[in-house]
Amino acid sequence: MSTEIKLSQSTAIRLEQARGKGMSDAAILRAIQAKDVAAFDAVSEEDYKYDEFFSYADEHGENLEAAVQDGYRITFNTRGGLGIWVEKAFGLQPDRDFTVGEGIVTGLKLNPEQAEVLAKRLASNWVITDSKDVPEGQELTLKLRALV
Missing domain, CATH: 3.30.1360 (Gyrase A; domain 2)
Structure with missing residues (x-):
């Protein structure tokens, strides 16, 4: 990995939540490429919804596709x-x-x-x-x- 991909703690939690609930990396990538929030409905939780997943990532320069494919580092952990x-x-x-x-x-x-x-x-x-x-x-x- 030539450049380290950085994700907010919130984005990283949602990414791992999707994986942990059985969503494959391929399915996550398809959803990211299509910016399909509904693709995450089955893995969404009360406190961890995906409504602003894409807009937040865009606004903060988070490369979700690269994070899924190449890994990432969380920017700050509470x-x-x-x-x-x-x-x-x-x-x-x-x-x-x-x-x-x-x-x-x-x-x-x-x-x-x-x-x-x-x-x-x-x-x-x-x-x-x-x-x-x-x-x-x-x-x-x-x-x-x-x-x-």
């Missing part, structure tokens, strides 16, 4: 938003599969592929501060960069 993104991206539940605290995420167990995706997507205001091998793969601790 602690709550990071927890939601982890939930959508990996199908994990906060307080059951990991803990989100003030400036820290602990107990996050990911397989090696998931850990690699997290490292590539995580906004630069967060860092992976600890990684230990566990049967599932790795148990990670994430911290807000300002607290490291």
Whole structure:
């Protein structure tokens, strides 16, 4: 990837929500190319609708097509938003599969592929501060960069 694709936390959550609910990358790409909001109706949720998905991306210069094909990095993660993104991206539940605290995420167990995706997507205001091998793969601790 020659240039890193940047997405807002909100856009990244919606993209991972669509994937997590079974929408293939090919179907997501078709919807993006056609700017077809209705294609996301089946994966839409009360708090995460797609009404402004395309207009927001256009207004903020987010290349959705490249993000789906080549990957992306989130521009900024809030602690709550990071927890939601982890939930959508990996199908994990906060307080059951990991803990989100003030400036820290602990107990996050990911397989090696998931850990690699997290490292590539995580906004630069967060860092992976600890990684230990566990049967599932790795148990990670994430911290807000300002607290490291």
